Amino acid sequence: MEPVERFQLDALAYLQCALGLLGSVVLRRMDSAYGRYASPGPAFRVPARAAWALQELPSLAVPLGVCAGTAAERLRRAPNRILLAMFLVHYAQRSLIFPFLIRGGKPMPLYTFVLAFMFCIYNGYLQSRYLSQYAVYADDWVTDPRFLVGFCLWLIGMLINIHSDHILRNLRKPGETGYKIPRGGLFEYVTAANYFGEVVEWCGYSLAGWSLQGGAFALFTFCILFTRAQQHHQWYLEKFEDYPKFRKIIIPFLF
Structure with a gap:
Protein backbone atom coordinates (compact mmCIF):
# COMPACT_ATOMS: atom_id res chain seq x y z
CA MET A 1 0.00 0.00 0.00
CA GLU A 2 2.85 2.40 0.80
CA PRO A 3 4.27 2.59 -2.77
CA VAL A 4 0.74 3.17 -4.07
CA GLU A 5 0.04 6.01 -1.65
CA ARG A 6 3.46 7.57 -2.28
CA PHE A 7 2.63 7.55 -5.99
CA GLN A 8 -0.73 9.15 -5.19
CA LEU A 9 0.92 11.91 -3.16
CA ASP A 10 3.29 12.62 -6.04
CA ALA A 11 0.32 12.70 -8.43
CA LEU A 12 -1.48 15.16 -6.14
CA ALA A 13 1.62 17.37 -6.15
CA TYR A 14 1.78 17.39 -9.96
CA LEU A 15 -1.94 18.14 -10.04
CA GLN A 16 -1.36 21.07 -7.69
CA CYS A 17 1.23 22.46 -10.12
CA ALA A 18 -1.27 22.14 -12.97
CA LEU A 19 -4.01 23.79 -10.89
CA GLY A 20 -1.72 26.70 -10.11
CA LEU A 21 -0.94 27.28 -13.78
CA LEU A 22 -4.59 26.86 -14.76
CA GLY A 23 -5.73 29.15 -11.94
CA SER A 24 -3.34 31.83 -13.14
CA VAL A 25 -4.84 31.68 -16.64
CA VAL A 26 -8.42 31.74 -15.34
CA LEU A 27 -7.75 34.71 -13.04
CA ARG A 28 -6.33 36.66 -15.97
CA ARG A 29 -9.52 36.13 -17.97
CA MET A 30 -12.07 36.91 -15.30
CA ASP A 139 19.42 13.41 11.00
CA ASP A 140 21.84 16.20 10.05
CA TRP A 141 19.47 17.68 7.43
CA VAL A 142 18.80 20.59 9.79
CA THR A 143 22.41 21.71 9.26
CA ASP A 144 22.24 21.40 5.46
CA PRO A 145 22.57 24.80 3.70
CA ARG A 146 19.29 24.18 1.86
CA PHE A 147 17.43 23.72 5.11
CA LEU A 148 19.10 26.65 6.86
CA VAL A 149 18.58 29.09 3.97
CA GLY A 150 15.05 27.81 3.44
CA PHE A 151 14.14 28.20 7.09
CA CYS A 152 15.49 31.77 7.14
CA LEU A 153 13.53 32.63 4.00
CA TRP A 154 10.37 31.11 5.52
CA LEU A 155 10.77 33.19 8.68
CA ILE A 156 11.58 36.40 6.82
CA GLY A 157 8.68 35.86 4.44
CA MET A 158 6.22 35.30 7.27
CA LEU A 159 7.38 38.44 9.06
CA ILE A 160 7.06 40.46 5.83
CA ASN A 161 3.57 39.07 5.29
CA ILE A 162 2.43 39.90 8.83
CA HIS A 163 3.99 43.38 8.77
CA SER A 164 2.48 44.17 5.36
CA ASP A 165 -0.97 43.08 6.54
CA HIS A 166 -0.52 45.40 9.52
CA ILE A 167 0.20 48.32 7.18
CA LEU A 168 -2.87 47.56 5.07
CA ARG A 169 -5.12 47.33 8.15
CA ASN A 170 -3.99 50.74 9.34
CA LEU A 171 -4.28 52.68 6.08
CA ARG A 172 -7.50 54.34 7.23
CA LYS A 173 -8.06 56.13 10.49
CA PRO A 174 -11.22 55.33 12.48
CA GLY A 175 -14.24 56.68 10.63
CA GLU A 176 -12.44 57.05 7.28
CA THR A 177 -13.64 55.28 4.15
CA GLY A 178 -12.22 54.72 0.69
CA TYR A 179 -8.87 53.40 -0.49
CA LYS A 180 -5.39 54.81 0.03
CA ILE A 181 -1.95 54.14 -1.34
CA PRO A 182 -0.01 51.83 1.03
CA ARG A 183 3.13 53.42 2.45
CA GLY A 184 6.00 51.96 4.43
CA GLY A 185 7.83 48.65 4.53
CA LEU A 186 8.20 46.85 1.24
CA PHE A 187 5.19 48.72 -0.12
CA GLU A 188 7.73 51.40 -1.00
CA TYR A 189 9.09 48.99 -3.61
CA VAL A 190 6.19 46.73 -4.66
CA THR A 191 2.43 46.92 -4.89
CA ALA A 192 1.79 43.54 -3.27
CA ALA A 193 4.24 43.39 -0.37
CA ASN A 194 1.96 41.03 1.57
CA TYR A 195 1.90 38.62 -1.37
CA PHE A 196 5.66 38.93 -1.78
CA GLY A 197 6.09 37.87 1.85
CA GLU A 198 3.92 34.80 1.36
CA VAL A 199 5.73 33.80 -1.84
CA VAL A 200 9.09 34.08 -0.06
CA GLU A 201 7.70 32.12 2.87
CA TRP A 202 6.61 29.12 0.81
CA CYS A 203 9.67 29.18 -1.42
CA GLY A 204 11.70 28.95 1.78
CA TYR A 205 9.54 26.08 3.01
CA SER A 206 10.04 24.33 -0.33
CA LEU A 207 13.81 24.79 -0.19
CA ALA A 208 14.01 23.59 3.42
CA GLY A 209 11.98 20.48 2.61
CA TRP A 210 13.53 19.84 -0.83
CA SER A 211 10.48 17.85 -1.95
CA LEU A 212 8.05 17.69 -4.84
CA GLN A 213 5.17 18.38 -2.46
CA GLY A 214 6.72 21.53 -1.04
CA GLY A 215 7.78 22.71 -4.49
CA ALA A 216 4.27 22.22 -5.85
CA PHE A 217 2.81 24.36 -3.07
CA ALA A 218 5.36 27.11 -3.71
CA LEU A 219 4.61 27.09 -7.44
CA PHE A 220 0.86 27.18 -6.85
CA THR A 221 1.26 30.09 -4.45
CA PHE A 222 3.40 32.07 -6.88
CA CYS A 223 1.06 31.49 -9.84
CA ILE A 224 -2.05 32.62 -7.97
CA LEU A 225 -0.54 35.51 -6.02
CA PHE A 226 1.45 36.92 -8.92
CA THR A 227 -1.72 37.08 -11.00
CA ARG A 228 -3.62 38.78 -8.18
CA ALA A 229 -0.71 41.18 -7.64
CA GLN A 230 -0.84 42.19 -11.33
CA GLN A 231 -4.54 42.97 -10.92
CA HIS A 232 -3.87 45.06 -7.79
CA HIS A 233 -1.02 46.91 -9.51
CA GLN A 234 -3.15 47.84 -12.49
CA TRP A 235 -6.01 48.92 -10.21
CA TYR A 236 -3.75 51.27 -8.23
CA LEU A 237 -2.31 52.79 -11.40
CA GLU A 238 -5.81 53.49 -12.71
CA LYS A 239 -7.22 54.65 -9.36
CA PHE A 240 -4.45 57.03 -8.28
CA GLU A 241 -2.74 59.45 -10.63
CA ASP A 242 0.07 59.90 -8.11
CA TYR A 243 0.69 56.19 -7.61
CA PRO A 244 4.50 55.65 -7.64
CA LYS A 245 5.38 54.42 -11.12
CA PHE A 246 8.68 52.93 -9.98
CA ARG A 247 6.98 50.34 -7.78
CA LYS A 248 7.17 46.80 -9.12
CA ILE A 249 4.28 44.38 -9.01
CA ILE A 250 5.47 41.80 -6.47
CA ILE A 251 9.26 41.23 -6.63
CA PRO A 252 11.42 44.24 -5.59
CA PHE A 253 13.64 45.56 -8.40
CA LEU A 254 12.45 42.85 -10.80
CA PHE A 255 8.73 42.79 -11.65
Missing part, protein backbone atom coordinates in the same frame (compact mmCIF):
# COMPACT_ATOMS: atom_id res chain seq x y z
CA ASP A 31 -12.53 39.52 -12.60
CA SER A 32 -11.77 38.51 -9.04
CA ALA A 33 -14.78 38.44 -6.75
CA TYR A 34 -13.30 39.43 -3.43
CA GLY A 35 -12.59 42.67 -1.60
CA ARG A 36 -12.52 45.78 -3.78
CA TYR A 37 -13.42 43.74 -6.87
CA ALA A 38 -16.57 42.14 -5.50
CA SER A 39 -19.73 43.16 -7.32
CA PRO A 40 -22.75 44.17 -5.21
CA GLY A 41 -24.90 41.42 -6.70
CA PRO A 42 -27.34 39.19 -4.83
CA ALA A 43 -24.96 36.22 -4.50
CA PHE A 44 -24.73 34.74 -1.00
CA ARG A 45 -21.70 36.06 0.88
CA VAL A 46 -19.78 35.01 3.97
CA PRO A 47 -18.73 37.71 6.49
CA ALA A 48 -15.05 38.55 6.06
CA ARG A 49 -13.80 37.40 9.46
CA ALA A 50 -15.74 34.15 9.37
CA ALA A 51 -14.68 33.47 5.79
CA TRP A 52 -10.97 33.92 6.47
CA ALA A 53 -11.05 31.90 9.69
CA LEU A 54 -13.05 29.00 8.30
CA GLN A 55 -11.43 28.74 4.89
CA GLU A 56 -7.90 28.65 6.34
CA LEU A 57 -8.74 26.37 9.27
CA PRO A 58 -8.48 23.05 7.33
CA SER A 59 -4.78 23.72 6.72
CA LEU A 60 -4.39 23.61 10.49
CA ALA A 61 -7.01 21.02 11.43
CA VAL A 62 -6.36 18.44 8.69
CA PRO A 63 -2.63 18.02 9.46
CA LEU A 64 -3.39 17.70 13.18
CA GLY A 65 -6.00 15.07 12.36
CA VAL A 66 -3.66 13.22 10.01
CA CYS A 67 -0.94 13.08 12.65
CA ALA A 68 -3.31 12.13 15.47
CA GLY A 69 -5.02 9.39 13.45
CA THR A 70 -1.89 7.61 12.21
CA ALA A 71 1.40 6.37 13.58
CA ALA A 72 3.19 9.34 11.91
CA GLU A 73 6.48 7.44 11.97
CA ARG A 74 8.51 10.11 10.21
CA LEU A 75 7.64 12.75 12.80
CA ARG A 76 10.04 11.05 15.16
CA ARG A 77 12.79 12.84 13.25
CA ALA A 78 13.57 16.51 13.85
CA PRO A 79 13.56 17.68 10.19
CA ASN A 80 10.04 16.37 9.63
CA ARG A 81 8.75 17.90 12.86
CA ILE A 82 10.27 21.29 12.09
CA LEU A 83 8.94 21.36 8.54
CA LEU A 84 5.44 20.44 9.64
CA ALA A 85 5.66 23.02 12.43
CA MET A 86 6.56 25.68 9.84
CA PHE A 87 3.41 24.85 7.92
CA LEU A 88 1.24 24.81 11.05
CA VAL A 89 2.60 28.07 12.47
CA HIS A 90 1.63 29.92 9.30
CA TYR A 91 -1.90 28.58 9.31
CA ALA A 92 -2.36 29.06 13.04
CA GLN A 93 -1.66 32.73 12.41
CA ARG A 94 -3.89 32.87 9.32
CA SER A 95 -6.88 31.08 10.84
CA LEU A 96 -6.74 31.98 14.55
CA ILE A 97 -5.16 35.47 14.59
CA PHE A 98 -5.35 37.25 11.24
CA PRO A 99 -9.16 37.06 10.78
CA PHE A 100 -9.83 38.72 14.12
CA LEU A 101 -7.55 41.65 13.29
CA ILE A 102 -9.56 42.52 10.18
CA ARG A 103 -11.19 45.93 10.37
CA GLY A 104 -14.45 45.88 8.50
CA GLY A 105 -13.71 43.81 5.44
CA LYS A 106 -16.11 43.09 2.62
CA PRO A 107 -18.06 39.81 2.71
CA MET A 108 -16.67 37.05 0.50
CA PRO A 109 -18.76 35.36 -2.22
CA LEU A 110 -19.69 31.83 -1.23
CA TYR A 111 -18.03 30.15 -4.21
CA THR A 112 -14.72 31.93 -3.52
CA PHE A 113 -14.90 30.78 0.08
CA VAL A 114 -15.69 27.19 -0.95
CA LEU A 115 -12.79 27.03 -3.41
CA ALA A 116 -10.34 28.31 -0.79
CA PHE A 117 -11.74 25.90 1.81
CA MET A 118 -11.35 22.93 -0.56
CA PHE A 119 -7.79 23.91 -1.45
CA CYS A 120 -6.82 24.11 2.21
CA ILE A 121 -8.15 20.59 2.78
CA TYR A 122 -6.25 19.35 -0.28
CA ASN A 123 -2.97 21.04 0.55
CA GLY A 124 -3.19 20.40 4.28
CA TYR A 125 -3.55 16.68 3.61
CA LEU A 126 -0.82 16.62 0.95
CA GLN A 127 1.83 18.38 3.03
CA SER A 128 1.09 16.67 6.34
CA ARG A 129 0.68 13.15 4.96
CA TYR A 130 3.94 13.39 3.07
CA LEU A 131 5.91 14.80 5.99
CA SER A 132 4.44 12.45 8.58
CA GLN A 133 4.69 9.22 6.58
CA TYR A 134 7.05 9.41 3.61
CA ALA A 135 9.59 12.26 3.76
CA VAL A 136 13.02 10.81 4.53
CA TYR A 137 15.74 13.13 5.81
CA ALA A 138 19.12 12.45 7.36
